[in-house]
Amino acid sequence: GAVVSQHPSRVICKSGTSVKIECRSLDFQATTMFWYRQFPKQSLMLMATSNEGSKATYEQGVEKDKFLINHASLTLSTLTVTSAHPEDSSFYICSAKAGQTYGYTFGSGTRLTVV
Amino acid sequence: AQSVTQLGSHVSVSEGALVLLRCNYSSSVPPYLFWYVQYPNQGLQLLLKYTTGATLVKGINGFEAEFKKSETSFHLTKPSAHMSDAAEYFCAVSDSTDKLIFGTGTRLQVFP
Numbered sequence: 001g002a003v004v005s006q007h008p009s010r011v012i013c014k015s016g017t018s019v020k021i022e023c024r025s026l027d028f029q030a031t032t033m034f035w036y037r038q039f040p041k042q043s044l045m046l047m048a049t050s051n052e053g054s055k056a057t058y059e060q061g062v063e064k065d066k067f068l069i070n071h072a073s074l075t076l077s078t079l080t081v082t083s084a085h086p087e088d089s090s091f092y093i094c095s096a097k098a099g100q101t102y103g104y105t106f107g108s109g110t111r112l113t114v115v
Numbered sequence: 116a117q118s119v120t121q122l123g124s125h126v127s128v129s130e131g132a133l134v135l136l137r138c139n140y141s142s143s144v145p146p147y148l149f150w151y152v153q154y155p156n157q158g159l160q161l162l163l164k165y166t167t168g169a170t171l172v173k174g175i176n177g178f179e180a181e182f183k184k185s186e187t188s189f190h191l192t193k194p195s196a197h198m199s200d201a202a203e204y205f206c207a208v209s210d211s212t213d214k215l216i217f218g219t220g221t222r223l224q225v226f227p
Contacts, residue, residue: 006158032213043205043219044159049212093158097213104149104215106158 002028004096006107013084013114021079021110023094029074030096034104035067038091050077084114117142117210121218129226134193136221138180138206141187147209148189150180152202153220159205165189176200201225 003026013019023033032051036044048064050056050071058064066088068080077096081088094107122137140146147166151159163174170182180191189206206218 004158009156034214041222043217046214046216049214091156095159095215104161106151106160108158109156111156 002096002103002105004030004094004105004107006094006110008110009108010111011113013112015085015114016083018080018082019084019112021081021092021094021112023077023079023096023107025075025096025105028096028105030077031074032097033069033071033077034095034097035069035077035079036093036095038093038109040091044093047079081112084112086114088112089114117146117208117216119206119208119216119218121204121206121221123221124219125222125224127224127226128196130198131195134178134191134196134200134223136191136204136206136223138189138191138218139187140189140206140208142208142210144211148180148182149207149209149215150174150178150189150191151205151207153205154202162191162204196223196225198225198227 005024007022035047038044046059047062048056048058048069050069052071052074056069071077093109095104118141120139149164150162153159162178163172165172165182173179178193204221207215
């Protein structure tokens with residue numbers, strides 16, 4: 001089946017630094033990638049949608065200059081949290097969709113802790 | 116706009132008992148509906164989905180869900196709970212832009 005590999009699974013960084021999270025579709029081409037944020041014991045909140053080769057579309061209230069999304073190829077999308085602060089600590093999950101198959105495959109998530 | 120309501124943030128059952136997790140949706144177009152399971156510190160795994168066709172959908176691990184348009188519901192059931200079913204369950208609906216809109220989740224506890 002379709003697999004999305006997300007790395008790193010856990011990262012601790014100092015306040016003010018930047019962190020990059022990668023999501024790779026291993027056995028299919030992901031035309032669309034979605035990035036979610038999940039606070040403890042809460043649901044997933046969509047942050048942005050990216051299509052290969054074009055700029056990401058951000059949801060209302062999400063700072064595009066802080067959460068940089070790049071989808072340069074059909075198998076790789078990255079989320080960079082710039083100038084991280086403790087309030088950015090969260091669980092980030094990516095999801096990939098391949099064409100019109102209506103299948104969404106999720107990465108295993110990244111636990112970001114900013115100290 | 117699409118939305119999902121999951122009734123009951125916590126559900127507790129005994130091992131071997133029926134599992135029923137409720138999901139109601141709101142959609143202005145024919146909905147595509149999904150149930151996902153999430154274990155601690157992990158991503159989401161698809162249990163089952165409804166797109167078109169048969170309204171009773173069978174998924175993995177013995178779960179099934181029935182799409183009831185008249186009730187705008189897509190409840191998840193399993194005849195006999197296992198300890199390994201303890202997890203967080205999310206119902207979701209996709210909108211016309213392919214975004215998945217998630218419910219708030221239901222934590223299932225299974226007692227021996």
